[in-house]
Amino acid sequence: MNTPQHHPDKNLLTEYAAGTLARAPAIAVKTHLHYCQKCRLEVRQVEEIGAALFLNSHNEQPAETTTANATEATHNTHFVKLMSAIDDMEIPNESSNTAHASTEENKIKHTLSSKYATLPELVKKMMANHPLTWRRSTKNLRSASLIADQDQYAVSLQKIRAGSQVPEHEHLGDEMTVVLKGSFSDEDNIYQEGDFLAKSVGDKHRPMASSNEDCLCLSVEQAPVRLTGMFTRLFNPFISIARV
Ligand SMILES: [Zn+2]
Numbered sequence: 001m002n003t004p005q006h007h008p009d010k011n012l013l014t015e016y017a018a019g020t021l022a023r024a025p026a027i028a029v030k031t032h033l034h035y036c037q038k039c040r041l042e043v044r045q046v047e048e049i050g051a052a053l054f055l056n057s058h059n060e061q062p063a064e065t066t067t068a069n070a071t072e073a074t075h076n077t078h079f080v081k082l083m084s085a086i087d088d089m090e091i092p093n094e095s096s097n098t099a100h101a102s103t104e105e106n107k108i109k110h111t112l113s114s115k116y117a118t119l120p121e122l123v124k125k126m127m128a129n130h131p132l133t134w135r136r137s138t139k140n141l142r143s144a145s146l147i148a149d150q151d152q153y154a155v156s157l158q159k160i161r162a163g164s165q166v167p168e169h170e171h172l173g174d175e176m177t178v179v180l181k182g183s184f185s186d187e188d189n190i191y192q193e194g195d196f197l198a199k200s201v202g203d204k205h206r207p208m209a210s211s212n213e214d215c216l217c218l219s220v221e222q223a224p225v226r227l228t229g230m231f232t233r234l235f236n237p238f239i240s241i242a243r244v
Pocket of ligand 1: 004006007008032036037038039040
Protein backbone atom coordinates (compact mmCIF):
# COMPACT_ATOMS: atom_id res chain seq x y z
CA MET A 1 0.00 0.00 0.00
CA ASN A 2 1.22 3.47 -0.82
CA THR A 3 2.39 5.60 2.11
CA PRO A 4 0.43 8.85 1.85
CA GLN A 5 2.44 12.05 1.49
CA HIS A 6 -0.44 14.48 1.91
CA HIS A 7 -2.36 14.55 5.18
CA PRO A 8 -5.19 16.40 6.91
CA ASP A 9 -3.80 19.33 8.89
CA LYS A 10 -3.36 19.14 12.65
CA ASN A 11 -6.56 21.08 13.38
CA LEU A 12 -8.63 18.69 11.32
CA LEU A 13 -7.12 15.63 13.01
CA THR A 14 -7.67 17.20 16.43
CA GLU A 15 -11.30 18.01 15.64
CA TYR A 16 -11.74 14.50 14.34
CA ALA A 17 -10.26 12.94 17.48
CA ALA A 18 -12.37 15.23 19.66
CA GLY A 19 -15.48 14.23 17.78
CA THR A 20 -16.35 17.82 16.95
CA LEU A 21 -15.95 17.50 13.20
CA ALA A 22 -19.11 17.34 11.11
CA ARG A 23 -19.89 13.85 9.88
CA ALA A 24 -19.05 14.34 6.20
CA PRO A 25 -15.56 15.78 6.76
CA ALA A 26 -15.05 13.05 9.36
CA ILE A 27 -15.77 10.51 6.64
CA ALA A 28 -12.97 12.02 4.55
CA VAL A 29 -10.55 11.92 7.49
CA LYS A 30 -11.51 8.37 8.44
CA THR A 31 -11.00 7.27 4.84
CA HIS A 32 -7.51 8.76 4.87
CA LEU A 33 -6.73 7.03 8.17
CA HIS A 34 -7.33 3.69 6.46
CA TYR A 35 -4.19 4.37 4.43
CA CYS A 36 -2.13 6.40 6.87
CA GLN A 37 -0.44 5.00 9.94
CA LYS A 38 1.13 8.37 10.76
CA CYS A 39 -2.24 10.07 11.12
CA ARG A 40 -3.74 7.10 12.98
CA LEU A 41 -1.00 7.52 15.58
CA GLU A 42 -1.59 11.24 15.75
CA VAL A 43 -5.32 10.75 16.32
CA ARG A 44 -4.60 8.20 19.05
CA GLN A 45 -2.24 10.65 20.77
CA VAL A 46 -4.88 13.38 20.72
CA GLU A 47 -7.41 10.92 22.13
CA GLU A 48 -5.01 10.01 24.94
CA ILE A 49 -4.40 13.65 25.75
CA GLY A 50 -8.16 14.21 25.75
CA ALA A 51 -8.64 11.28 28.11
CA ALA A 52 -5.94 12.62 30.45
CA LEU A 53 -7.57 16.06 30.49
CA PHE A 54 -10.92 14.44 31.18
CA LEU A 55 -9.42 12.59 34.15
CA ASN A 56 -7.77 15.74 35.51
CA SER A 57 -11.07 17.54 35.43
CA HIS A 58 -12.80 14.62 37.20
CA ASN A 59 -10.08 13.94 39.68
CA GLU A 60 -12.25 13.26 42.70
CA GLN A 61 -11.05 9.69 42.99
CA PRO A 62 -7.27 9.94 42.52
CA ALA A 63 -6.66 6.37 43.60
CA GLU A 64 -8.89 5.15 40.80
CA THR A 65 -7.30 7.08 37.96
CA THR A 66 -6.11 3.98 36.26
CA THR A 67 -5.81 2.92 32.67
CA ALA A 68 -9.29 1.45 32.90
CA ASN A 69 -10.66 4.85 33.87
CA ALA A 70 -8.76 6.49 31.05
CA THR A 71 -10.27 4.04 28.62
CA GLU A 72 -13.72 4.65 29.98
CA ALA A 73 -13.24 8.39 29.70
CA THR A 74 -12.12 8.03 26.12
CA HIS A 75 -15.17 5.97 25.34
CA ASN A 76 -17.36 8.70 26.67
CA THR A 77 -16.03 11.34 24.33
CA HIS A 78 -17.78 12.86 21.38
CA PHE A 79 -15.45 10.85 19.21
CA VAL A 80 -17.28 7.64 20.01
CA LYS A 81 -20.60 9.28 19.26
CA LEU A 82 -19.24 10.51 15.96
CA MET A 83 -18.01 7.04 15.02
CA SER A 84 -21.38 5.56 15.94
CA ALA A 85 -23.09 8.14 13.80
CA ILE A 86 -20.91 7.16 10.86
CA ASP A 87 -21.40 3.46 11.47
CA ASP A 88 -25.16 3.84 11.77
CA MET A 89 -25.75 5.97 8.73
CA GLU A 90 -27.77 5.10 5.69
CA ILE A 91 -28.50 1.51 6.54
CA PRO A 92 -30.73 0.20 3.77
CA ASN A 93 -34.27 -0.79 4.72
CA GLU A 94 -33.96 -4.21 3.14
CA SER A 95 -31.57 -5.35 5.87
CA SER A 96 -33.81 -4.30 8.72
CA ASN A 97 -35.38 -7.68 9.41
CA THR A 98 -32.89 -10.47 10.07
CA ALA A 99 -29.15 -11.05 10.05
CA HIS A 100 -27.97 -7.50 9.52
CA ALA A 101 -24.30 -8.31 9.18
CA SER A 102 -24.64 -11.13 6.69
CA THR A 103 -27.16 -9.22 4.60
CA GLU A 104 -24.85 -6.25 4.47
CA GLU A 105 -21.85 -8.39 3.65
CA ASN A 106 -23.69 -10.12 0.86
CA LYS A 107 -24.90 -6.85 -0.48
CA ILE A 108 -21.38 -5.48 -0.53
CA LYS A 109 -20.08 -8.58 -2.26
CA HIS A 110 -22.80 -8.49 -4.88
CA THR A 111 -22.72 -4.80 -5.47
CA LEU A 112 -19.01 -4.28 -5.80
CA SER A 113 -16.72 -5.82 -8.30
CA SER A 114 -13.35 -7.14 -7.18
CA LYS A 115 -11.59 -3.99 -8.34
CA TYR A 116 -13.08 -2.21 -5.34
CA ALA A 117 -12.07 -4.93 -2.87
CA THR A 118 -9.16 -2.98 -1.38
CA LEU A 119 -11.14 0.18 -0.67
CA PRO A 120 -11.69 1.21 2.96
CA GLU A 121 -14.61 -0.57 4.62
CA LEU A 122 -16.36 2.74 5.22
CA VAL A 123 -16.30 3.58 1.51
CA LYS A 124 -17.45 0.10 0.54
CA LYS A 125 -20.29 0.37 3.02
CA MET A 126 -21.40 3.69 1.55
CA MET A 127 -21.17 2.25 -1.95
CA ALA A 128 -23.23 -0.77 -0.97
CA ASN A 129 -25.84 1.23 0.88
CA HIS A 130 -26.35 3.66 -1.94
CA PRO A 131 -26.49 2.05 -5.40
CA LEU A 132 -23.96 3.83 -7.56
CA THR A 133 -25.25 5.96 -10.40
CA TRP A 134 -22.34 7.33 -12.35
CA ARG A 135 -23.05 10.66 -13.96
CA ARG A 136 -20.97 12.25 -16.62
CA SER A 137 -19.94 15.62 -15.26
CA THR A 138 -17.53 16.41 -18.06
CA LYS A 139 -16.02 14.42 -20.90
CA ASN A 140 -13.36 12.96 -18.61
CA LEU A 141 -15.03 13.03 -15.24
CA ARG A 142 -17.71 10.80 -13.76
CA SER A 143 -19.24 11.34 -10.37
CA ALA A 144 -21.49 9.18 -8.24
CA SER A 145 -23.24 10.52 -5.17
CA LEU A 146 -22.78 8.55 -1.97
CA ILE A 147 -24.52 10.84 0.48
CA ALA A 148 -26.25 14.04 -0.57
CA ASP A 149 -26.96 16.96 1.71
CA GLN A 150 -25.01 15.63 4.67
CA ASP A 151 -24.42 18.49 7.12
CA GLN A 152 -24.50 20.76 4.05
CA TYR A 153 -21.84 18.63 2.44
CA ALA A 154 -22.11 16.19 -0.43
CA VAL A 155 -20.09 12.98 -0.33
CA SER A 156 -19.38 11.46 -3.70
CA LEU A 157 -17.01 9.37 -5.74
CA GLN A 158 -15.19 11.07 -8.57
CA LYS A 159 -13.52 9.18 -11.35
CA ILE A 160 -11.11 10.90 -13.72
CA ARG A 161 -10.33 9.00 -16.89
CA ALA A 162 -6.72 7.83 -17.20
CA GLY A 163 -4.47 10.48 -18.70
CA SER A 164 -7.19 13.09 -18.89
CA GLN A 165 -7.61 16.49 -17.35
CA VAL A 166 -10.55 18.02 -15.53
CA PRO A 167 -11.45 21.62 -16.40
CA GLU A 168 -9.92 24.19 -14.12
CA HIS A 169 -12.36 25.07 -11.40
CA GLU A 170 -12.59 27.38 -8.46
CA HIS A 171 -13.86 26.23 -5.09
CA LEU A 172 -16.76 28.08 -3.51
CA GLY A 173 -16.55 26.05 -0.32
CA ASP A 174 -14.31 23.55 1.38
CA GLU A 175 -13.58 20.35 -0.45
CA MET A 176 -11.72 17.34 0.85
CA THR A 177 -10.50 14.69 -1.52
CA VAL A 178 -8.96 11.33 -0.74
CA VAL A 179 -7.41 9.32 -3.55
CA LEU A 180 -8.80 5.78 -3.43
CA LYS A 181 -7.21 4.30 -6.55
CA GLY A 182 -4.79 5.58 -9.16
CA SER A 183 -3.31 9.06 -8.91
CA PHE A 184 -3.70 12.58 -10.18
CA SER A 185 -1.64 15.71 -10.31
CA ASP A 186 -2.42 19.40 -10.30
CA GLU A 187 -0.29 22.52 -10.48
CA ASP A 188 1.14 21.84 -7.04
CA ASN A 189 1.60 18.13 -6.43
CA ILE A 190 1.04 14.53 -7.34
CA TYR A 191 -1.59 12.77 -5.25
CA GLN A 192 -1.50 9.02 -4.87
CA GLU A 193 -3.51 6.35 -3.11
CA GLY A 194 -4.53 7.51 0.37
CA ASP A 195 -3.40 11.10 -0.11
CA PHE A 196 -5.64 13.76 1.41
CA LEU A 197 -6.20 17.06 -0.33
CA ALA A 198 -8.11 20.00 1.15
CA LYS A 199 -9.23 22.95 -0.93
CA SER A 200 -10.80 26.11 0.40
CA VAL A 201 -12.88 28.95 -0.95
CA GLY A 202 -11.12 30.66 -3.82
CA ASP A 203 -8.62 27.87 -4.50
CA LYS A 204 -8.31 26.93 -8.14
CA HIS A 205 -6.81 23.83 -9.61
CA ARG A 206 -6.87 21.62 -12.64
CA PRO A 207 -6.46 17.92 -11.77
CA MET A 208 -5.08 15.48 -14.31
CA ALA A 209 -5.19 11.71 -13.84
CA SER A 210 -2.05 9.68 -14.41
CA SER A 211 -1.95 7.85 -17.71
CA ASN A 212 -1.83 4.27 -16.45
CA GLU A 213 -5.26 4.01 -14.82
CA ASP A 214 -8.45 5.86 -13.98
CA CYS A 215 -8.23 7.86 -10.78
CA LEU A 216 -10.96 7.18 -8.23
CA CYS A 217 -11.40 9.67 -5.40
CA LEU A 218 -13.69 10.22 -2.47
CA SER A 219 -14.87 13.80 -2.48
CA VAL A 220 -16.52 15.74 0.34
CA GLU A 221 -17.72 19.09 -0.93
CA GLN A 222 -19.28 21.90 0.99
CA ALA A 223 -20.56 23.94 -1.91
CA PRO A 224 -20.59 23.84 -5.68
CA VAL A 225 -17.45 24.73 -7.58
CA ARG A 226 -17.33 27.26 -10.39
CA LEU A 227 -15.47 26.50 -13.57
CA THR A 228 -12.97 29.18 -14.38
CA GLY A 229 -11.24 27.87 -17.45
CA MET A 230 -12.40 27.84 -21.02
CA PHE A 231 -15.00 25.19 -20.20
CA THR A 232 -18.46 26.28 -19.20
CA ARG A 233 -19.89 22.96 -18.09
CA LEU A 234 -20.91 22.51 -14.51
CA PHE A 235 -19.05 19.98 -12.50
CA ASN A 236 -20.20 19.05 -9.06
CA PRO A 237 -22.49 16.58 -7.34
CA PHE A 238 -24.99 19.23 -6.24
CA ILE A 239 -25.96 20.13 -9.75
CA SER A 240 -26.10 16.91 -11.68
CA ILE A 241 -26.01 17.98 -15.28
CA ALA A 242 -24.63 15.42 -17.69
CA ARG A 243 -23.38 16.84 -20.93
CA VAL A 244 -21.17 15.48 -23.64
ZN1 LIG B 1 -1.98 10.96 7.06
